Amino acid sequence: MQSLYLLPNSEEEIIESYDEDIIVTKRDGTIIKVTRKSGLYYDLSAEELLGQSVYELESKGIFTPAITPLVLKQKKKVAIVQIASNNRKVLITGIPLFNEFQEVEFVISYSYDVSELRLMQEYLAEFEDEMSTVKEELALLRKESLHVEGFICESKSMKQILKMIDKIAPLQVSVVLEGESGVGKTALAKIIHKQSTKKAGPFVTVDCGIIPDALFKRELIGGLDAEGTKKIGFLQMAQSGTLYLQGIDELSLASQTTLLKELQRTNGNFRIITAAEQSLEDLMAAKQFREDLFYYLHVVPIHVLPLRERPEDLRKAFEIYLEKYNGMYQQNKKLSDPLFHSLLYMRWERNFMEVKNLMERLVVQSESAMITEDDLPAEYIQQHVGIDSIEMEGHPLPAILEKVEKEVLLKAQKQYKTTTEMADYLGISQASVVRKLKKYFD
Numbered sequence: 001m002q003s004l005y006l007l008p009n010s011e012e013e014i015i016e017s018y019d020e021d022i023i024v025t026k027r028d029g030t031i032i033k034v035t036r037k038s039g040l041y042y043d044l045s046a047e048e049l050l051g052q053s054v055y056e057l058e059s060k061g062i063f064t065p066a067i068t069p070l071v072l073k074q075k076k077k078v079a080i081v082q083i084a085s086n087n088r089k090v091l092i093t094g095i096p097l098f099n100e101f102q103e104v105e106f107v108i109s110y111s112y113d114v115s116e117l118r119l120m121q122e123y124l125a126e127f128e129d130e131m132s133t134v135k136e137e138l139a140l141l142r143k144e145s146l147h148v149e150g151f152i153c154e155s156k157s158m159k160q161i162l163k164m165i166d167k168i169a170p171l172q173v174s175v176v177l178e179g180e181s182g183v184g185k186t187a188l189a190k191i192i193h194k195q196s197t198k199k200a201g202p203f204v205t206v207d208c209g210i211i212p213d214a215l216f217k218r219e220l221i222g223g224l225d226a227e228g229t230k231k232i233g234f235l236q237m238a239q240s241g242t243l244y245l246q247g248i249d250e251l252s253l254a255s256q257t258t259l260l261k262e263l264q265r266t267n268g269n270f271r272i273i274t275a276a277e278q279s280l281e282d283l284m285a286a287k288q289f290r291e292d293l294f295y296y297l298h299v300v301p302i303h304v305l306p307l308r309e310r311p312e313d314l315r316k317a318f319e320i321y322l323e324k325y326n327g328m329y330q331q332n333k334k335l336s337d338p339l340f341h342s343l344l345y346m347r348w349e350r351n352f353m354e355v356k357n358l359m360e361r362l363v364v365q366s367e368s369a370m371i372t373e374d375d376l377p378a379e380y381i382q383q384h385v386g387i388d389s390i391e392m393e394g395h396p397l398p399a400i401l402e403k404v405e406k407e408v409l410l411k412a413q414k415q416y417k418t419t420t421e422m423a424d425y426l427g428i429s430q431a432s433v434v435r436k437l438k439k440y441f442d
């Protein structure tokens with residue numbers, strides 16, 4: 001055992017430098033040193049304690065019990081709980097100080113008011129309870145926000161994307177999702193996160209298009225907000241999870257510089273997924289997207305086709321949303337064949353979001369059980385994908401013809417289930433249909 005020796009300043013009567021309750025007694029039980037705080041728990045002053053015998057204080061019921069005799073007996077560190085005045089519980093720890101003959105020469109003791117500790121413990125227990133409730137709520141919210149309702153994957157292009165995601169999700173590579181609004185970029189980002197090694201971590205979405213340049217850095221790395229409250233930044237929030245940068249194509253060059261600088265400086269432990277409606281490659285060529293940021297983010301590009309080019313998914317979306325809103329509004333409505341057919345040829349600029357919205361409107365607003373073309377809102381009447389929708393300005397004829405060919409193929413694909421039927425309709429060989437489908441839709 002390592003022995004403790006009292007330093008040679010035993011002439012001093014009060015240990016001035018301590019703000020704790022410390023008492024030193026000789027082995028006969030006489031108190032020889034006290035601190036300013038000593039006696040506080042017993043309604044005595046420090047000076048009143050000096051020179052007194054702990055045995056006497058014990059017999060007067062002030063020290064209940066005294067610690068010195070226990071330390072002398074056990075010759076080791078002892079801890080007990082004393083009941084002080086006002087029924088306060090005080091935790092006393094006594095330590096023996098040995099002389100050169102290994103006899104206990106002095107006992108040094110210090111005390112804490114356990115009542116305060118109790119209060120602290122109660123507060124901590126309450127705090128822990130609250131924390132675990134908050135944690136449970138957070139886990140539930142996280143699960144709900146990551147839930148993608150009935151993900152539709154009937155088209156070949158979406159099947160290929162999911163196959164690719166299976167492969168790359170477990171690797172921490174950056175992914176860029178490109179496609180029109182509402183095609184499912186966010187849904188796919190969530191699927192990547194859920195299949196990744198970061199799935200237990202947070203999924204943090206940053207909507208790049210709505211953060212002004214002046215605030216972008218603070219949003220990324222945190223700082224004081226307008227009210228002076230400290231906010232943590234998105235980069236810290238996303239640690240051990242996924243940082244989803246939505247609308248990256250809307251970020252100004254100034255904010256792009258900030259983003260790259262902060263990503264490189266903080267080198268965070270998260271996966272980055274970005275989403276854009278415009279092609280980042282085109283933006284880079286037009287000098288509207290920084291080349292260094294492009295190569296930082298653009299490791300695995302995934303292009304998501306619009307729904308009008310995924311007829312199998314479009315059909316399924318009509319079916320699923322019709323069922324959903326029929327259920328929600330206790331209806332049993334059906335789409336007439338002509339309506340179904342014209343819906344397949346619409347542009348669906350906002351993709352799934354628009355399909356959902358129209359199905360809900362049709363279920364709610366149509367008068368009879370069979371929804372027909374007459375029930376379509378005005379903006380949907382006479383909407384066709386035709387020559388007018390093909391952009392010709394500034395494009396060479398071969399490019400325009402390719403676009404026409406693609407539209408014609410799409411039309412045939414919507415109308416017929418097999419490539420043989422499509423070939424009959426188009427008057428070309430089946431092999432040619434397969435080759436052309438591969439060229440335009442793979």
Ligand SMILES: Nc1ncnc2c1ncn2[C@@H]1O[C@H](COP(=O)(O)OP(=O)(O)OP(=O)(O)O)[C@@H](O)[C@H]1O
Nearest residue numbers: 149150151152180181182183184185186187352353
């Ligand atoms: N394959 C799918 N199957 C079923 N629902 C889908 C599918 N893809 C997307 N959705 C649903 O469509 C809606 C729009 O999808 P999402 O937000 O993922 O699109 P987005 O491309 O991120 O759009 P934006 O660019 O406007 O943010 C969401 O409610 C989403 O759950």
